[in-house]
Amino acid sequence: METQETDNEPIKEKPIIDETEAIPRAENLLLPLEELLAAGLHIGTRIKTVDMERYIFRVRPDGLFILNIGDTNEKIRVSARFMARFDPARVLSVSSRLYGKTPVEKFAEVTKTSQVTGRFMPGLISNPLQPRHAEPQIVLVTDPRADYQAIKEASSVGIPVIALCDTDNVFSGVDLVIPVNNKGRRALAVVYWLLARQVLRERGELPQDGTIPQTVDDFETKLAAMPMARASGGEP
Secondary structure, eight states, X not given: OOOOBOOOOOOOSOOSSOGGGSSOOOSSOSSOHHHHHHTTTTBOOSOOOTTTGGGEEEEOTTSOXXXXXXXXXXXXHHHHHHHTTSOGGGEEEEEOSGGGHHHHHHHHHHHTOEEEEXXXXXXXXXXXXXXXXXXXXXXXXXXXXXXXXXXXXXXXXXXXXXXXXXXXXXXXXXXXXXXXXXXOHHXXXXXXXXXXXXXXXXXXXXXXXXXXXXXXXXXXXXXXXXXXXXXXXXXX
């Protein structure tokens, strides 16, 4: 059963150290470093898996593992380049988590791809008799743990899987990893906004320095849209 998780946004208290001094230098960032840090893309959890160890830069004094933002940036580029090779209608993005709902829906809208949010119905990919049967050529998931059913079905029929992976994730069934905070609302909005823009650039629908009319705010799940009983707590 999925555990309740907190919104891994940057801690609002006075930082223990200057984060900009604790991040390895990275070139050709898709957004200014300060914006990536403000969104908390680098903020992991207090759990580190063997799979994710290679993407972890350090551990903070408060126990949170910090991801290498340069790796995140590079994997967004690689993933967008890969997705751009496929027919948009055959690209499926998935999020069982509420905080991933709006980012995934906006990503699909901007890139004209397919999406599934909320519960992933068993057999959606693997069972041709399923009423909503989908035949993607590539699947993008928001969290390997929450979206395990989608990964399992895609893997069973040889469909490659791209996954946003936090420090507590494992890579079983995942072909391409984007190391990033996959629990924070703002972090998810930024990473899906970057992916959408980069996919269009890779398709040639935008110049390499072009951008999209939608803002990061447009990609962010709003608390007002969440169930009132859960708006003040962690993500369902």
